[in-house]
Amino acid sequence: MESIIATQDLWKVYRTGKVDTPALRGVTLEIQEGEFVAIVGPSGCGKSTLLxxxxxxxxxxxxxxxxEGNDLSKMTDSERTRFRRHKIGFVFQRFNLLPTLTAKENVELAQHIHGNGFNPHRFQMVVEMLGIANRLNHRPYALSGGEQQRVAIARAVICEPKILLADEPTGNLDSENSQTVLNMMRTLNRTLRQTLLMITHNPEAAAVADRIIHMRDGQLIED
Amino acid sequence: MVGKMIVANVLHRPIRTIVSILAVAIEVGMVLLVVGMTSGMLNESAKRVEGVGADIMVQPPGASFFLGITAAPMPIKIADRLKEIPHVQAVAPVLLQFNTTSGLNLVYGIDMKTFDEVSGGFVYFDGGPLKNPWDILVDDWYARSNHVKVGETLNLLSHDFHVVGIVEHGKGARLFISIETAQEMTGARDRASIFFVKCTDPGYTQNVLNAIRKLMPRYQVLSVKEYMSMMTSNSLPELTDFVNTMIAIAVGIGFLVIFLSMYTTITERTREIGILKSLGASKFYIIKAILQEAGLLAIGGIILGFIGTFLVHRAISAYFPTLPVDLTMAWRARAAVLAIIGSLVGAFYPALRAAKLDPIEALGYE
Known part of the structure; x- marks a missing residue:
């Protein structure tokens, strides 16, 4: 099987004044298409930076x-923007929905930015799969945390990205909602063969994944 | 979709929206009212001079064609020489004065007989012509705005005048006194500031004009048609500068408020911009969305500015009928374009700043 993601000796160093702080120290990994991978590790180990x-x-x-064979490290800012638009879907811990738009409009916005226009068939399939069909006209403040995260997942997958990157997707949810969200992600991975990379602190959440990668001090320590 | 997002943003921050729209409305209103009052006064002033009925105006060297004032009026005997020119039907000498009581008003010191010969006579709404030295005629607009009636006393130029008639507006000035009284008050005995010359036929105007210019080469001699064409702010550099300065201030207000409003909004919405970036929104997309939002605020401001200007215009007409305001479609369009350009320029830097935000930092913004 061909790797959809491959990194080679990946370093990321943040400079504050004259002090260099390495967040990633030579990370090399491969992720296959259709895999559900969880990256776990303590705070500050470089998980989010890798994501x-x-x-x-x-x-x-x-x-x-x-x-997919394209070297991101050589891309310009605008090329990376285009790459994000067409290949990546993000799910964040804090949901990051636009507060002024309804759930439906938040999802539509992703389609608009993607540029292919509104696809009603895809939209209907995704919202039904995520169980938010009856919450579409509500603004984020009127939705529970679990519902907001499901809307965020819908927004992330609506344009059929190659890879879904989830940064602590259950970090702000209670256990019931966490389980629901994880089940949704599992379903997406199983039914749509969605490649999924999830960062989490939660071992139960990580257990849902096919593969767990442990990180510490900017390095992969166990795969 | 972007439209929905923009409208949602505008509605989500009502105070910011109201302040921005008000600022643009003030900008539009200022431009329209400053230009409208300037051109209104010029046009009205020109029409009043045209309304005298003369074909030619003769003024001393160096006189202002705008107000017709000069510190050195001409000998009144010039009128006799002008009357001798072929095809001259009548000559009316006028001594101009300014009254600053209840606004700036031009006062014509006239000789009733010759002024009637040139103008065809006043239309009296009430009362009759000047008879005594301290009599005064006022036009209907002045009477209405100052609540003046025939028989009342009007203190003007530190003298009490007896209002003897209310005449139809449009004959040079709003206030008319006898030329002898005006001469006595200014110490300009037997002098006039301007001669209105009427030809036997308007077709002779150029001939008479040439003859006067030959006779009095240093004097300022203009046909009324020439005068009318010169009565635009373009012919008055100081007025053009004033109008341009006021427009610049108005546009500056709109620009600064939109700049501040959009800058603050961008700071408030840093995380939202990070979200857009994470979704793959390009710099152009973000800049366009912010400029469109500024454009929407500008359109709201323009509409409010038009409504506000219309209401102010109505109020001015009702309470200050002597203050004409010309609101032309051309200047409405210019004011709208200026407001939109000012708003877009004001929003451009905040938009650029938003587009350049680092997506990770923006997403982490609290």
């Missing part, structure tokens, strides 16, 4: 990132 680099939100200090 941001894989999602094209930042560029590495050194090393290479290949997504």
């Amino acid at each position: 941001h680099l894989l999602g094209g939100l930042a560029s590495p200090t050194s090393g290479k990132i290949f997504v």
Whole structure:
């Protein structure tokens, strides 16, 4: 099976004044298409940084990132923007829905930015799968945390991204809602063969994944 | 979709929206009212001079064609020489004065007989012509705005005048006194500031004009048609500067408020911009969305500005009928374009700043 994501000796160093702080220290990994991977590790171990680099939100200090054979580390800012638009879906811990828009409009916005226009068939399929069909006209403040996260997942997958990156998707949810969200993600992975990379602190959440990668001090320590 | 997002943003922050729209409305209103009052006064002033009925105006060298004032009026005997020119039907000498009581008003010191010959005579709404030295005629607009009636005393130029008639507006000035009284008050005995010349036929105007210019080469001699064409703010550099300065201030207000409003909004919405970026929104997409929002605020401001200007215009007409305001479609369009350009320029830097935000930092913004 061909790797959809591959990194080679990936480094990311943040500079504060004259102090260099390495967040990633030579990460090399491969993720196959259709895999559900959980990355676990203590705070500050570089999980989020790795996710941001894989999602094209930042560029590495050194090393290479290949997504479907394209080298992200050589991309310009606008190329990475285009890459995010067409290949990546993000789910965040804090849901990150636009508060002024309804759930439906939040999902539609992703389709609009993607540029392919509104696809009613895909929209209907996703909202029904995520169980938010009857909550679409509500604004985020009127939705529970679980519902908000399901809307965020719908927004992330509506444009059929190659990879779904989830940054602590259950971090702000109670156990019941966490389980619901994890089940949804599992379903997405199983039914749509959605490649999924999830960062989590929660061992129960990580257990849902096919593969668990442990990180510490900017390095992969167990796979 | 972007439209929905923009409208939602505008509605989500009502105070910011109201302040921005008000600022643009003030900008539009200021431009329209400053230009409208300036051109209104010029046009009205020109029409009143045209309403005198003369074909030619003769003024001393260096006189202002706008107000017709000069510190050195001409000898009144010039009228006799002008009357000798072929095709001259009548000559009316006028001594101009300014009254600053209840606004700036031009006072014509006239000789009733010659002024009637040139103008065809006043239309009296009440009372009759000047008979005594301290009599005064006022036009209907002045009478209405100052609540003046025939028989009342009007203190003007530190003298009490007896209002003897209310005449139809449009004959040079709003206030008319006898030329002898005006001469006595100013110490300009036997002098006039301007001669209105009427030809036997308007077709002779150019001939008479040439003859006067030959006779009095240093004097300022204009046909009324020439005068009318010169009565625009473009012919008055100081007025053009004033109008341009006021427009610049108005546009500056709109620009600064939109700039501040959008800048604050961008700061407030940093995380939302991070979300857009994470979804793959390009810099152009973000800039366009912010400029469209500024454009929407500008359109709201323009509409409110038009409504506000209309109401102010109505109020001015009702309470200050002597203050004409010309609101032309051309200037409405210009004011709208200026407001939109000012708003877009004001929003451009905040938009650029938003587009350049680092997505990770933006997403982490509290």
